[in-house]
Amino acid sequence: MGKSPATLTFRASLVWSMIRSAWRAKVACGAASVQAATGVQAASSGYNRRRSGSLAADLNREGLLTMVATLTLVLAALSRLLPHFFHSLPFNFTAVGAGLLFFGSRMARRQAVLAVAVMGLMDVILTTRIYGYPFHGSAYLATWAWYGAVCLLGSTLLRKTTVLRVSCGVLASATSFFLLSNFMVWAGRGDLVMYPHTLSGLVACYAAALPFYGNDLLSTGLFAAVFFGLPVLVARLAEMRHSAHQPVA
DSSP: OOOOHHHHHHHHHHHHHHHHHHHHHHHHHHHHHHHHHHHHHHHHHHHHHHHHHHHHHHHHHHHHHHHHHHHHHHHHHHGGGHHHHOTTSOTTOSSHHHHHHHHHHHSOGGGHHHHHHHHHHHHHHIIIIISOOOOOGGGGHHHHHHHHHHHHHHHHHOSSOOHHHHHHHHHHHHHHHHHHHHHHHHTOOGGGOOSOSSHHHHHHHHHHTHHHHHHHHHHHHHHHHHHHHHHHHHHHHHHHHHHHTSOOO
């Protein structure tokens, strides 16, 4: 028996309703999938932006530290000229020890070569231009080794800055230079002999250099307080300023 028009119309309407419902469900599912994917992508993009921002901040901070450490090294080298230009300053009152400690604490250990090169160049300038003596590199090998050793001391001891660590670095730097440099003076050969090569001559050499040791110890301590203390002070002030601008809950 054939179906009546009313029955066919009802069935067609029912099929159409089912198709339309299925289509709407599919569209809704697809939209949810797209939204989920977009959300993941947005989250990933946000993570990448945060990571990129953090990386950029780290690079900027590293670049700033490198610039400050290098500038400190150059200023420390130039400070060796101050007693010759300003005669009121005592000899050995320089920023060499503090500059080497600070440079070593902020740079990679391999950069100690740069510190030795800068200070070695100043040795050449002082010897030939200020003192008027011929330059012999072999006479400075022990001094150049000391430059590198102080940088490595800063790298080992002062990665973490504390008052005790800085004080130990200052004492070790000034004392080691006092012992090494005056031993080299006592052990001089030829025209450089100033003291007899005896125990009493060595004691006399060290005794005569005690005022220079005091100047070096004082200047190294003062400059180390500036080099290591100033960044801490700036960071504290910036933190206090940031806290003062935070909204009160």
